Amino acid sequence: MFNICSRNSITMRNGSSSHLISYLKLAATTSYTLIPQISNRRFLSVKSSLLIGLPSRRAFSIVFRRANSFQRQQKTISSNCHNCWRCHCGGYNSYSTSAKGSQAEGDDSTGFCINTSEFPPEKIRNFSIIAHIDHGKSTLADRLLELTGTISKSADNKQILDKLQVERERGITVKAQTASMVYQAKDGERYLLNLIDTPGHVDFSYEVSRSLSACDGVVLIVDANQGVQAQTVANFYLAFSKNLVIIPVLNKIDLKHARPDVVTEQLHGLFEIPSESVLRISAKMGIGIDDVLEAVVSRIPHPTGNRDLVTRALIFDSWYDRYKGVALLVAVVDGHLRLSQNITIAQSGKSYETKEIGVLHPDPTPLRTLYAGQVGYLYCNMRSIKEASVGGTIHPTNATVEILAGFKKAKPMVYAGVYPMDQSEHPMLRSALEKLLLNDSSVESKVESSAALGHGWRLGFLGVLHMDVFNQRLEQEYGAQVVLTAPNVPVKAKIFGAKNIKAYGGEIVTVNNPANLPDPVMIEEMSEPFVIGTIITPDVFLGEIMSLCMDRRGVQRDSRNIDSERIMMTFKLPLNEIVVDFYDKLKSITSGYASFDYEELGYEPSNLTIMDILLNGDLIPEMTSIVHVTKAKERGKAICARLKETIPRHQFQIAIQAAVGSRIIAREDIKALRKDVAAKLYGGDRTRRDKLLKRQSEGKKRMKMIGRIEMPRETFIKVLER
Numbered sequence: 001m002f003n004i005c006s007r008n009s010i011t012m013r014n015g016s017s018s019h020l021i022s023y024l025k026l027a028a029t030t031s032y033t034l035i036p037q038i039s040n041r042r043f044l045s046v047k048s049s050l051l052i053g054l055p056s057r058r059a060f061s062i063v064f065r066r067a068n069s070f071q072r073q074q075k076t077i078s079s080n081c082h083n084c085w086r087c088h089c090g091g092y093n094s095y096s097t098s099a100k101g102s103q104a105e106g107d108d109s110t111g112f113c114i115n116t117s118e119f120p121p122e123k124i125r126n127f128s129i130i131a132h133i134d135h136g137k138s139t140l141a142d143r144l145l146e147l148t149g150t151i152s153k154s155a156d157n158k159q160i161l162d163k164l165q166v167e168r169e170r171g172i173t174v175k176a177q178t179a180s181m182v183y184q185a186k187d188g189e190r191y192l193l194n195l196i197d198t199p200g201h202v203d204f205s206y207e208v209s210r211s212l213s214a215c216d217g218v219v220l221i222v223d224a225n226q227g228v229q230a231q232t233v234a235n236f237y238l239a240f241s242k243n244l245v246i247i248p249v250l251n252k253i254d255l256k257h258a259r260p261d262v263v264t265e266q267l268h269g270l271f272e273i274p275s276e277s278v279l280r281i282s283a284k285m286g287i288g289i290d291d292v293l294e295a296v297v298s299r300i301p302h303p304t305g306n307r308d309l310v311t312r313a314l315i316f317d318s319w320y321d322r323y324k325g326v327a328l329l330v331a332v333v334d335g336h337l338r339l340s341q342n343i344t345i346a347q348s349g350k351s352y353e354t355k356e357i358g359v360l361h362p363d364p365t366p367l368r369t370l371y372a373g374q375v376g377y378l379y380c381n382m383r384s385i386k387e388a389s390v391g392g393t394i395h396p397t398n399a400t401v402e403i404l405a406g407f408k409k410a411k412p413m414v415y416a417g418v419y420p421m422d423q424s425e426h427p428m429l430r431s432a433l434e435k436l437l438l439n440d441s442s443v444e445s446k447v448e449s450s451a452a453l454g455h456g457w458r459l460g461f462l463g464v465l466h467m468d469v470f471n472q473r474l475e476q477e478y479g480a481q482v483v484l485t486a487p488n489v490p491v492k493a494k495i496f497g498a499k500n501i502k503a504y505g506g507e508i509v510t511v512n513n514p515a516n517l518p519d520p521v522m523i524e525e526m527s528e529p530f531v532i533g534t535i536i537t538p539d540v541f542l543g544e545i546m547s548l549c550m551d552r553r554g555v556q557r558d559s560r561n562i563d564s565e566r567i568m569m570t571f572k573l574p575l576n577e578i579v580v581d582f583y584d585k586l587k588s589i590t591s592g593y594a595s596f597d598y599e600e601l602g603y604e605p606s607n608l609t610i611m612d613i614l615l616n617g618d619l620i621p622e623m624t625s626i627v628h629v630t631k632a633k634e635r636g637k638a639i640c641a642r643l644k645e646t647i648p649r650h651q652f653q654i655a656i657q658a659a660v661g662s663r664i665i666a667r668e669d670i671k672a673l674r675k676d677v678a679a680k681l682y683g684g685d686r687t688r689r690d691k692l693l694k695r696q697s698e699g700k701k702r703m704k705m706i707g708r709i710e711m712p713r714e715t716f717i718k719v720l721e722r
């Protein structure tokens with residue numbers, strides 16, 4: 001009997017059940033028994049659509065067989081196949097075939113029935129793929145998975161590891177993904193390769209830096225056409241600073257305009273990478289992929305852990321499963337992690353029993369043990385997100401171990417308020433946020449409330465794209481409709497006067513919400529965050545880029561040619577000036593040829609001021625912002641004009657004002673709705689008409705003094721939304 005170890009789950013993720021149907025048909029017409037790799041629930045949820053077109057009741061038995069066999073797998077793992085994660089039989093059968101069903105029984109030639117205990121640290125390689133955005137990381141990951149037989153070859157394999165809907169829609173990776181695969185190297189040995197595909201955009205660099213902690217080397221991809229870009233530089237130095245082995249790879253050599261020699265020269269000039277160590281591949285066409293695998297095996301060192309020591313595992317990611325609770329992604333450093341083992345998280349001191357343990361292959365694939373050097377996931381009935389600490393050390397309960405170095409906490413660059421559309425949805429939004437925050441540990445959250453928007457949260461993100469993606473994930477994955485307020489960067493205020501310092505709990509107050517800024521009379525000095533921005537561009541755009549940066553209060557630090565046409569410039573820029581639309585502007589003036597990346601420089605004193613918005617003299621705290629003195633007028637005018645467009649006309653005139661202290665710096669008026677009170681007059685004395693008009697204008701004056709400005713919630717949202 002054969003098991004058909006298909007890549008069904010991948011087919012499902014792509015939104016098509018056609019492959020699965022064909023396997024089922026195959027199973028129905030032959031004597032095969034299908035034991036697919038996807039979870040019970042997903043399988044059963046698509047059951048009805050799978051049954052369409054299947055010939056007999058046999059199809060039913062296949063479906064139910066799957067459900068039963070999965071449960072059996074949890075309970076009985078036979079001695080035949082202790083750690084069989086490849087064929088997923090859980091010890092139920094000794095041998096299996098590939099998805100093509102072409103293997104004969106007992107044929108182990110492509111590595112079926114893998115026992116993870118076979119792979120001591122020397123036979124393991126943990127590596128990440130890093131690159132500038134769109135240089136081909138996920139495409140290379142697809143080819144590596146195909147070549148190692150982890151997934152079956154198919155034209156449908158496009159960015160398999162980009163699992164989130166937002167990633168598929170935007171075509172970018174936002175979440176690092178892990179996949180384990182087995183590779184038969186040219187030296188005749190079989191290696192367990194744990195690959196982590198990382199995001200390229202600077203806003204997700206925390207994902208990259210966390211992933212690198214579980215790796216011993218990286219594959220640095222550079223597009224052979226575009227050459228070195230800003231994030232290539234940032235990623236290179238990140239890997240370099242962590243002492244990781246770097247395998248430089250030029251991708252897209254199939255492109256007509258590829259310039260592999262020029263790009264190799266760039267790598268040599270910028271990073272002193274020897275030209276002969278640079279691999280040339282085309283991930284799309286599948287050229288040179290085995291060279292990458294060979295380089296991974298031969299150049300990247302194996303993990304240094306020891307199986308005989310007390311277990312220590314580093315938690316480097318987590319996510320939430322609706323049915324199983326919190327999943328932890330771990331890198332086992334020493335010893336081993338077993339099913340039904342009592343473990344403790346050193347940082348929290350809390351203990352659990354492991355309920356499921358496995359590897360991502362690339363879908364969660366249960367097994368019994370994870371050994372030193374291996375990377376996998378575990379469920380341990382953890383329900384609360386507060387218990388899961390990314391960067392934490394797992395050890396056996398009752399053992400004492402040295403805690404592993406964790407991660408620096410991510411420093412949010414941009415803050416925004418998140419409120420439910422309707423306050424009745426507050427509990428639902430809270431639960432959605434908790435789950436998503438578990439999945440994205442770089443987001444900071446704090447409860448806050450606003451008179452206009454009710455109870456909500458102030459969230460800190462690594463950038464505006466990060467904020468957008470988070471918002472989209474809240475909507476798509478949790479159905480939460482939220483109001484996102486305009487993003488702002490944090491500022492620091494230095495307070496003076498012992499009494500004030502005591503009241504604010506310190507001399508320096510970090511303000512994430514402009515409405516919470518201490519009274520300006522108490523502030524001695526304000527500082528804002530600065531960054532070092534790196535721009536790589538063809539030199540013809542030099543002039544426009546210089547004026548854009550200067551307009552954004554930038555100061556040039558450095559400039560150097562990276563080849564005969566391209567230049568790399570660095571600027572010191574205030575984060576506030578680049579956070580929203582700088583990159584878009586840069587792309588538009590350079591027709592998309594420039595790339596931009598930045599790194600934090602810290603806070604520096606700056607001439608900042610607080611700008612209030614008043615409606616008929618009343619302060620609207622939600623609209624308060626902190627701006628540079630030189631930009632206040634421009635910003636004030638823009639906000640007043642936007643408010644004028646969105647506030648509906650009232651019976652009385654509305655003055656919209658932007659003020660810095662007591663000085664009004666911008667003003668717009670919304671004219672009153674005019675009722676023709678003299679309409680019913682037919683002739684008569686002129687004084688009768690004047691009297692009516694005078695009474696009307698007095699009424700309006702009174703209304704203006706006591707009348708509330710009706711700002712429908714939607715109006716508020718429109719102005720606050722970016």
Ligand SMILES: Nc1nc2c(ncn2[C@@H]2O[C@H](COP(=O)(O)OP(=O)(O)OP(=O)(O)O)[C@@H](O)[C@H]2O)c(=O)[nH]1
Nearest residue numbers: 133134135136137138139172173200252282283284
């Ligand atoms: N011609 C050609 N195109 C390629 C090659 N590799 C990738 N691409 C294309 O480049 C685009 C980006 O590829 P991805 O694999 O998504 O790039 P990425 O680096 O993972 O992107 P992010 O995750 O967003 O940073 C896709 O349209 C791919 O089809 C290649 O070798 N040749």
